[in-house]
Amino acid sequence: MARSEPDSRPSEARTRLLTTASGIFYAEGIHSVGVDRILAEAQVTRATFYRHFPGKEDLVLAYLDAADQAIRGQVAAAVAVGLAPVDTLRVVGEAIAQGIRSQGFRGCAFLNAAAEYSDPDHPVHRAVLAHRQWFLEAITELLARVREESAEPAALHYVMLRDGAMASGCLFDPELVCETFLRGVDGLLQAHAGRA
Template identity: 85%
Template sequence: MVRGELESRPSEARTRLLTTASGIFYAEGIHSVGVDRILAEAQVTRATFYRHFPGKEDLVLAYLSAADQAIRGQVVAAVAGGLPPADVLRAVAESIAAGIRSQGFRGCAFLNAVAEYSDPGHPVHQAVLAHRQWFLDTVAELLARVREESAEPAARHFVMLRDGAMASGCLFDPDLVCETFLRGVEGLVKTHAQSDPA
């Protein structure tokens, strides 16, 4: 490994801080968790924390950035499979369903975060909006490859189906929620492919 690669890799302490904070933020909420709790569980000193994150808000933004990158990675993997656009959308929906069925699922990390940061000008709120705009644009682009007309409204419909499934998935039977969600996505994709221009 060359020196540049070593320097570009995050330190073990930063990784431990972010992993610990991400687990706690997702499971318990952001405002309810103090820096002292994160330091104790990550076994990192306060000086080390501030060397990597100027404050808690920076750690929250790193948490959301990591969640954003994970979701982008799932979409990139679905696109890289070389499937037709409709099947890529189905694969994205399946990855969402897999998340809902996973142990410890507590809804959408971004919707959970924005519920705690309601000020539209706050950097956390802005990070949530940026992620959601990327997701909406990505779904719209895939739907436009299926059929260009009405791709934007269909994409908004897909995102609303996803949001409903994410909210319901931590309240009701995840398997039933996922079955309903996937059936809804299938109907949306087929209707969009076959509908006449408005």
């Protein structure tokens, strides 16, 4: 009789804790939410919480890791389609715009976390920087496939357009913000490809 592989999926309680905390952290901020509130809403005991997360900071890091993995998945899916790099960058831009248009959008989870954890040595701040560095490198790599010269400044411009749209998307009309963001991305891509 063959032995079954151990189940590597997270426990239902861990998933419930992370899902509950992620929703509250994103909607209300991280520092304003205590562990007791998360336990009550997730309907999980304190002992169960500490079995999965040694402390609140670990839960915050898991929240950011889940957000990071979701964005990496979006970029990987855009690349996997096999379009030309310029079109792939447009697809990434559309995914960003779709997020801005989503119900309950409250800005970039990473920029929000950075505002609450400004100490550059704090693990949460370092997680934010690691995500942003990965995103910048992914965009730079795609732009370098179009034209290596000036790929780095163009990628920084793309990221700044994204940051501005993410900040504006929860303050102004999301449709107008997305239209402006996508027009900016298109202009940047045309200029980078030498067609402006």
